[in-house]
Amino acid sequence: MKLITHNMLTSNIIKGVTKGFPLKIVAPTDKVQIVEVDFNPEFTSRMMHKLDYDALYTAAETLGHSEGLPKEVVPDFETNEEFLKKVHHVLMQIEVQEGELVCPETGRAFPIHNGIPNMLLKEDEV
Amino acid sequence: MNTLGQLEFPTPDFSHLIRADFDVIYEPAEDTFLLLDALESERQGLKKVSPLICLEVGSGSGVVSSFLATLLPHTCALFTTDINPVASSKTAATGNQNKVILNAVVGDLVYPFFHRLKENIDILIFNPPYVVTPPEEVGSNSIEASWAGGDNGRVVMDRLFPLVNDMLSDEGVFYLVVIKENNPEEIQTMMKSQGFDMQTLLTRRSGPELLSVLKFARSSDKL
Numbered sequence: 001m002k003l004i005t006h007n008m009l010t011s012n013i014i015k016g017v018t019k020g021f022p023l024k025i026v027a028p029t030d031k032v033q034i035v036e037v038d039f040n041p042e043f044t045s046r047m048m049h050k051l052d053y054d055a056l057y058t059a060a061e062t063l064g065h066s067e068g069l070p071k072e073v074v075p076d077f078e079t080n081e082e083f084l085k086k087v088h089h090v091l092m093q094i095e096v097q098e099g100e101l102v103c104p105e106t107g108r109a110f111p112i113h114n115g116i117p118n119m120l121l122k123e124d125e126v
Numbered sequence: 127m128n129t130l131g132q133l134e135f136p137t138p139d140f141s142h143l144i145r146a147d148f149d150v151i152y153e154p155a156e157d158t159f160l161l162l163d164a165l166e167s168e169r170q171g172l173k174k175v176s177p178l179i180c181l182e183v184g185s186g187s188g189v190v191s192s193f194l195a196t197l198l199p200h201t202c203a204l205f206t207t208d209i210n211p212v213a214s215s216k217t218a219a220t221g222n223q224n225k226v227i228l229n230a231v232v233g234d235l236v237y238p239f240f241h242r243l244k245e246n247i248d249i250l251i252f253n254p255p256y257v258v259t260p261p262e263e264v265g266s267n268s269i270e271a272s273w274a275g276g277d278n279g280r281v282v283m284d285r286l287f288p289l290v291n292d293m294l295s296d297e298g299v300f301y302l303v304v305i306k307e308n309n310p311e312e313i314q315t316m317m318k319s320q321g322f323d324m325q326t327l328l329t330r331r332s333g334p335e336l337l338s339v340l341k342f343a344r345s346s347d348k349l
Contacts, residue, residue, distance in 0.1 A: 004203060005229040008242040013234075021242065037227065040200045046178050047203065050246060092227075116214050117231050119238035120267070 001096045001117050003059050007051050009117065011103035011110070014125050019105050022055035025062050027099030027112070032063050037092040044084045047091065048077055060090040135166055138192035138224045143216060151213045152186040152272035156332035157303050161253055162193050164301065164327040164339035169197050175297045177248035182206045183235055183286060184252055186272060188217030188228055194249070195226035202249070207233040209267045235286050236293055247293045253303040254283040279308045287313070290342065291320045300342040301327075305335045317342050 011020030053073050060066035069086045077083055100109040101117055108125070111118050140154065152158075177198060182191045185206035195204055204221075206228055208214045214230040221228030231238050236250075255264075255272055256279040263274040264281050275281055283302065290300050300322070304310050314324040322342040329338045 002227075002229060005205065005231065008205065009231065009238050010241045012241045013237040038200075043178075043200055043203075050179065052242075113211075114215055114218075116211070116218060117238075118211060119231055119233040120209065121234075 004091045017105045023101035027096045031098040033095045039088045044088045045078050138189045142223045154189045180204045180249040182251040185217040188220030191228050192224040206230045248298050250300040258307050302340045
């Protein structure tokens with residue numbers, strides 16, 4: 001699971017949950033990998049408008065990979081390639097292979113296995 | 127497609143999938159290839175609107191999203207869902223095999239992404255379980271989930287239709303595979319009342335099935 005995916009997942013599907021974002025990532029350090037993905041500044045710049053940057057920063061920090069990433073979005077983010085490269089790194093190059101995504105409201109844990117989060121609920125949770 | 131009816135873009139490689147995989151996930155078949163043909167025919171139009179976020183519901187083997195990724199390289203974030211955990215795993219593997227990034231999730235329809243991707247999906251794709259079956263065959267999360275559509279084959283896709291208007295961006299489009307028994311005219315009426323025009327992109331007979339790829343886009347007077 002890349003952080004771009006984490007940034008788009010919520011547990012609002014759970015009955016009664018209104019604040020199901022961001023999900024807390026729990027992952028052992030050895031189950032977090034860095035992979036190389038081609039940097040595309042235009043894509044990263046466009047995605048910036050869709051991201052919850054705080055959630056991205058917190059997720060990267062939780063995984064111990066936030067170094068160099070500014071806590072706040074820089075004013076010229078659309079064209080600042082140095083900044084976009086750092087965003088690209090945390091957004092696309094960090095992968096969680098095993099772990100859990102935890103609902104901030106209920107504590108319900110969704111497993112991540114083989115890099116894939118399982119967001120299915122049981123019948124009584126919907 | 128060229129004049130020989132061949133895809134200009136190669137069919138995604140799914141040689142990494144073995145016979146035993148297709149006991150559990152849907153093996154690409156005529157409906158899959160029809161959808162690939164339809165997407166290829168849409169390529170120029172799609173490039174023009176510069177899609178950023180794409181979601182495939184029921185990704186199965188991952189062949190369709192992998193193909194979409196090769197049609198629109200680098201411009202799109204592709205997310206996929208499948209109710210079958212094995213399918214989501216194979217989707218990710220097919221992405222890797224074809225050197226494209228598919229962000230696969232195990233989940234029901236669009237729900238894991240609903241609140242964050244609302245109004246932001248530029249391309250929504252669903253090759254649903256469209257086969258007419260007894261109602262009790264619906265609701266598995268293994269191979270039956272890839273075909274069992276209950277009454278008129280519509281039980282699963284009918285759950286997605288009411289969400290399309292919320293999910294799609296202004297310029298967003300929704301591609302759906304159906305068979306004649308799913309009553310496309312009725313789907314057209316339902317979607318029209320939500321502000322969407324329907325186009326039938328391709329139709330093809332495969333054995334007893336008359337397959338169509340439908341495209342839904344916002345009516346211009348509703349924008």
